Amino acid sequence: MKLIDMAHEKNSLWIFGYGSLVWKPDFAYKRRKVGYIKGYKRRFWHGDDFHRGDKEKPGRVATLVEDEEACTWGVAYEVPESHMEESLQYLNVREVMMGGYITEIVEFVPKEKSHTPLLALVYIATSDNPIYLGPASDVEIAAQISISSGKTGHNIEYLLRLAEFMRLCCPEVEDEHLFSIEAALLKIFPHGEITLSAQKAL
Numbered sequence: 001m002k003l004i005d006m007a008h009e010k011n012s013l014w015i016f017g018y019g020s021l022v023w024k025p026d027f028a029y030k031r032r033k034v035g036y037i038k039g040y041k042r043r044f045w046h047g048d049d050f051h052r053g054d055k056e057k058p059g060r061v062a063t064l065v066e067d068e069e070a071c072t073w074g075v076a077y078e079v080p081e082s083h084m085e086e087s088l089q090y091l092n093v094r095e096v097m098m099g100g101y102i103t104e105i106v107e108f109v110p111k112e113k114s115h116t117p118l119l120a121l122v123y124i125a126t127s128d129n130p131i132y133l134g135p136a137s138d139v140e141i142a143a144q145i146s147i148s149s150g151k152t153g154h155n156i157e158y159l160l161r162l163a164e165f166m167r168l169c170c171p172e173v174e175d176e177h178l179f180s181i182e183a184a185l186l187k188i189f190p191h192g193e194i195t196l197s198a199q200k201a202l
């Protein structure tokens with residue numbers, strides 16, 4: 001049975017976010033749970049020539065890469081039946097049409113041990129995507145993020161807000177890829193001028 005059919009049967013659909021969706025879902029939901037999915041690692045290997053970059057200077061945003069040893073932490077959102085069509089239409093434009101992501105179904109494991117795992121829809125950009133950028137060093141990724149901005153904002157904000165989410169909601173998780181890019185980015189701006197608090201002051 002397709003996830004959508006199951007969702008209609010249960011009157012709700014779960015959507016898992018691991019990039020901008022963890023701090024800016026911008027669709028209607030009735031519940032959210034912090035947790036993780038197994039078998040994937042989060043990597044800043046996807047290009048973005050709309051939201052956080054442009055055709056000349058594409059930004060770098062998060063995607064998932066299969067790795068059976070890894071897990072990726074984020075947020076699952078429960079969308080009620082009444083808002084399912086509207087939310088999926090919104091995400092289709094934001095993620096698929098403007099972002100180059102495709103949908104997969106994953107098993108989400110809530111951080112709350114008393115909550116049972118559930119199936120969720122996730123948006124993943126694969127390596128056959130025309131704006132997929134692939135691996136690069138932390139310093140190269142940070143340098144690209146430092147000079148990219150698009151219709152939704154600067155690529156720096158995208159990275160710092162994801163790092164902020166991980167520190168606030170998953171403090172026990174060590175995401176070496178994310179935090180090493182953040183460290184490289186902060187070295188480019190040694191006077192703290194790009195921290196979120198500094199940006200809030202602008």
Ligand SMILES: N[C@@H](CCC(=O)N[C@@H](CS)C(=O)NCC(=O)O)C(=O)O
Nearest residue numbers: 017018019020021048051099123152
């Ligand atoms: N699919 C991932 C990544 C989503 C993502 O970052 N998508 C970009 C599209 S390239 C986006 O929506 N950006 C909006 C923004 O940067 O504010 C997630 O679940 O969070």
